[in-house]
Amino acid sequence: MDLAASGMFLPPQTVGTILCCICGVTMSxxxxxxxxxxxRSRVDITEGLPRHAALFYCPECQCYLQPPRTWIRADLExxxxxxxxxxxxxxxxxxxxxxNAEFVWTEPHSKxxxxxxxxxxxxxxxxxxxxxxxxxxxxxxxxxxxxTRYQANPDQWxxxxxxxxHVSHRRTFFFLEQLILRHGAASRAINxxxxxxxxxxxxxxxSHAIKFVDFISNSIPAQSRSDKQLVxxxxxxxxxxxxxxxxxxxxxxxxxxxICLPPxxxxxxxxxxxxxxxxKVSNSIALLDPLTLRIAYLDANKYWASPFxxxxxxxxxxxxIVLDVDLESSEIAVGGLKYAxxxxxxxxxxxxxxxxxxxxxxxxLGHLLCPGDYALGYDLYGANINDIxxxxxxxxxxxxxxxxxxxxxxxxxxxxxKARSWKLKSLNMEVDGTIKAxxxxxxxxxxxxxxxxxxxENPEMRFNISLYRDKDYQPSExxxxxxxxxxxxxxxDELIAELDISDDENDNxxxxx
Amino acid sequence: MATxxxxxxxxxxxxxxxxxxxxxxxxxxxxxxxxxIFEGELADAIPVVKTSIAGTRIIGxxxxxxxxxxxxxxxxxxxxxxxxxxxxxxxxxxxxxEERLSALGNCISCNDYVALTHPDLDRETEELVADILGVxxxxxxxxxxxxxxxxxxxxxxxxxxxxHTSIEDLDELSTLLQVPLVAGTVNRGSEVISAxxxxxxxxxxxxxxxxxxxxxxxxxxxxxxxxxxxxxxxEMRKSLIDSYV
Numbered sequence: 060m061d062l063a064a065s066g067m068f069l070p071p072q073t074v075g076t077i078l079c080c081i082c083g084v085t086m087s088x089x090x091x092x093x094x095x096x097x098x099r100s101r102v103d104i105t106e107g108l109p110r111h112a113a114l115f116y117c118p119e120c121q122c123y124l125q126p127p128r129t130w131i132r133a134d135l136e137x138x139x140x141x142x143x144x145x146x147x148x149x150x151x152x153x154x155x156x157x158x159n160a161e162f163v164w165t166e167p168h169s170k171x172x173x174x175x176x177x178x179x180x181x182x183x184x185x186x187x188x189x190x191x192x193x194x195x196x197x198x199x200x201x202x203x204x205x206x207t208r209y210q211a212n213p214d215q216w217x218x219x220x221x222x223x224x225h226v227s228h229r230r231t232f233f234f235l236e237q238l239i240l241r242h243g244a245a246s247r248a249i250n251x252x253x254x255x256x257x258x259x260x261x262x263x264x265x266s267h268a269i270k271f272v273d274f275i276s277n278s279i280p281a282q283s284r285s286d287k288q289l290v291x292x293x294x295x296x297x298x299x300x301x302x303x304x305x306x307x308x309x310x311x312x313x314x315x316x317x318i319c320l321p322p323x324x325x326x327x328x329x330x331x332x333x334x335x336x337x338x339k340v341s342n343s344i345a346l347l348d349p350l351t352l353r354i355a356y357l358d359a360n361k362y363w364a365s366p367f368x369x370x371x372x373x374x375x376x377x378x379x380i381v382l383d384v385d386l387e388s389s390e391i392a393v394g395g396l397k398y399a400x401x402x403x404x405x406x407x408x409x410x411x412x413x414x415x416x417x418x419x420x421x422x423x424l425g426h427l428l429c430p431g432d433y434a435l436g437y438d439l440y441g442a443n444i445n446d447i448x449x450x451x452x453x454x455x456x457x458x459x460x461x462x463x464x465x466x467x468x469x470x471x472x473x474x475x476x477k478a479r480s481w482k483l484k485s486l487n488m489e490v491d492g493t494i495k496a497x498x499x500x501x502x503x504x505x506x507x508x509x510x511x512x513x514x515x516e517n518p519e520m521r522f523n524i525s526l527y528r529d530k531d532y533q534p535s536e537x538x539x540x541x542x543x544x545x546x547x548x549x550x551x552d553e554l555i556a557e558l559d560i561s562d563d564e565n566d567n568x569x570x571x572x
Numbered sequence: 573m574a575t576x577x578x579x580x581x582x583x584x585x586x587x588x589x590x591x592x593x594x595x596x597x598x599x600x601x602x603x604x605x606x607x608x609i610f611e612g613e614l615a616d617a618i619p620v621v622k623t624s625i626a627g628t629r630i631i632g633x634x635x636x637x638x639x640x641x642x643x644x645x646x647x648x649x650x651x652x653x654x655x656x657x658x659x660x661x662x663x664x665x666x667x668x669x670e671e672r673l674s675a676l677g678n679c680i681s682c683n684d685y686v687a688l689t690h691p692d693l694d695r696e697t698e699e700l701v702a703d704i705l706g707v708x709x710x711x712x713x714x715x716x717x718x719x720x721x722x723x724x725x726x727x728x729x730x731x732x733x734x735x736h737t738s739i740e741d742l743d744e745l746s747t748l749l750q751v752p753l754v755a756g757t758v759n760r761g762s763e764v765i766s767a768x769x770x771x772x773x774x775x776x777x778x779x780x781x782x783x784x785x786x787x788x789x790x791x792x793x794x795x796x797x798x799x800x801x802x803x804x805x806x807e808m809r810k811s812l813i814d815s816y817v
Binding site: 070071073075079080082091093183 | 735738739741742760762783785788
């Protein structure tokens with residue numbers, strides 16, 4: 060008090076007792092001058108408060124309805140349910156203050172939710188009464204709209220995205236699958252189906268599909284078209300239900316393809332040698348001229364303005380053995396990767412030892428190759444070229460062999476059956492079992508194995524992919540390499556330990572490394 | 573004994589009436605019920621006078637008095653003063669006071685010997701009070717309330733103070749007034765004591781909301797249980813007879 064602070068002497072004040080005006084019991088004075096029992100018996104602050112309320116609950120997705128249309132997911136006796144129930148009671152409890160709210164346990168099958176509230180309200184001349192009040196919510200089962208639609212027809216989709224790439228392999232889709240898993244882009248997909256030259260994704264909402272298409276367009280050069288089809292039409296409220304389809308065409312140029320650029324495109328890049336290798340496909344295509352070490356980048360719009368196809372792809376790679384390397388320039392970094400121009404003498408592995416066919420070629424792999432190495436490349440000497448673009452060039456000097464990459468095939472043959480220390484997750488795709496099933500399985504498995512090798516060899520490809528540590532992997536004792544190079548493999552610090560949320564005693568949550 | 577009364581359905585009867593040992597003032601109500609209750613109780617002993625002060629009916633809060641005199645505010649009209657002088661017994665001096673705080677009933681609380689006044693009352697008023705009412709005047713507050721006239725009510729036998737009066741205050745007041753005091757309420761927990769009840773040495777009237785507990789407290793502190801007006805005379809007779817013989 061100010062008086063006390065100013066130094067004035069205040070005699071001590073003890074409050075006396077009075078008799079309650081109703082029942083005569085001794086009490087200390089309060090603003091109503093009635094004892095608490097009398098006050099409580101005379102005044103009930105909970106009158107007018109609701110004692111029962113109704114909730115609508117969807118048993119399929121365990122959501123509660125917040126009128127008019129929102130469904131909120133909540134577990135029994137959870138914080139979300141508590142806030143939801145209080146929000147339902149809010150307009151009716153405007154005059155009182157809620158101090159505390161908690162759940163009273165009810166049998167889960169009873170379809171009753173009981174809430175105990177502590178209410179405070181001012182009565183008479185400023186006395187504040189606190190009372191406990193129980194509200195019972197009756198839970199009525201009612202399927203929410205999306206569950207009803209799903210029940211009626213489980214395959215019902217509203218938007219579909221069809222990814223297609225018109226090449227004869229599925230490497231792009233393996234890579235895309237890992238990318239999608241890493242970013243969770245297909246988390247809202249109702250259904251994923253494999254088709255002949257691509258994958259179909261089905262969504263329940265047009266905006267989810269658009270988000271997915273945007274994600275794909277940002278990761279890969281692709282062209283998309285959209286269309287819609289009228290499903291139903293309500294003339295009274297003038298609402299229309301459509302099915303939307305998005306057709307996404309991925310550009311057919313893949314990594315390690317040999318391309319002959321059309322004259323216009325070559326000119327626009329400053330006469331980039333018409334034969335180029337595709338080194339990297341992300342949201343733009345990186346084309347490397349192996350003879351001059353020039354890189355050009357082609358983004359999606361530019362590509363689709365004048366599209367072209369590869370004329371040799373990695374299926375047609377032939378293995379060569381390197382006989383001699385003559386470095387022409389030092390190692391330079393082009394587009395983030397190191398290359399060195401060199402003259403090498405190579406012979407086809409199939410020719411080696413049988414005849415003397417030796418090719419002297421210029422290559423960009425000078426920094427990697429040593430005599431005795433194996434390399435993969437395109438055999439243009441023996442190839443039958445019938446590319447349209449190639450014909451447009453007059454007097455083109457085509458090299459005999461274009462080497463692409465170093466080959467680890469021989470080493471792999473030695474260490475066949477060596478387990479990998481890492482593994483990949485996969486999307487659960489529905490395979491279209493009707494068209495061309497059996498013979499493709501082997502091809503698919505071989506392609507997948509090649510994709511995994513690719514991942515091992517190229518660190519920059521692993522950049523956007525999550526590799527998980529394989530728990531069942533035991534490094535064998537014979538792993539110590541006595542013989543020369545080690546196979547390229549994924550270093551341990553790039554692997555993510557899988558998050559295991561099960562109730563194992565020995566397994567707690569692992570952290571990302 | 574204490575009686576429960578209502579003035580035109582209002583329980584604050586201390587606003588519309590004034591009771592002392594020598595007279596009783598009553599406001600003019602729409603019906604005669606209020607007046608007739610007082611008349612029925614008191615007419616044998618003391619005059620019951622119907623009046624208005626300053627043209628209003630809130631006479632209990634505007635005037636202050638005891639058996640010796642009656643003080644009325646400056647707003648009282650001449651006719652009212654004259655009417656009062658005519659109706660009241662001769663030994664009661666009716667005096668109009670010039671005072672800034674004109675609600676004298678809220679500012680002055682007195683019995684026949686002691687008076688408690690509002691701390692801001694004028695010096696002249698205080699002297700007039702001491703003079704006309706024949707009392708010793710103390711400027712005091714009761715439980716932190718400066719309107720002593722409305723918050724505390726006492727007679728020659730005892731007194732009632734608001735419920736949150738501290739014990740030290742109670743003792744102090746009791747010493748000043750030389751009567752036993754108790755903290756209590758009237759009209760079902762109302763703290764404005766004087767507005768809810770009027771009391772003299774042998775009878776009390778309370779608002780009809782007063783509960784039985786409150787009535788019992790009032791009756792015990794003001795010692796109304798066996799009081800009859802004749803009892804005072806009986807006590808006096810003893811001493812009179814003594815002196816005769």
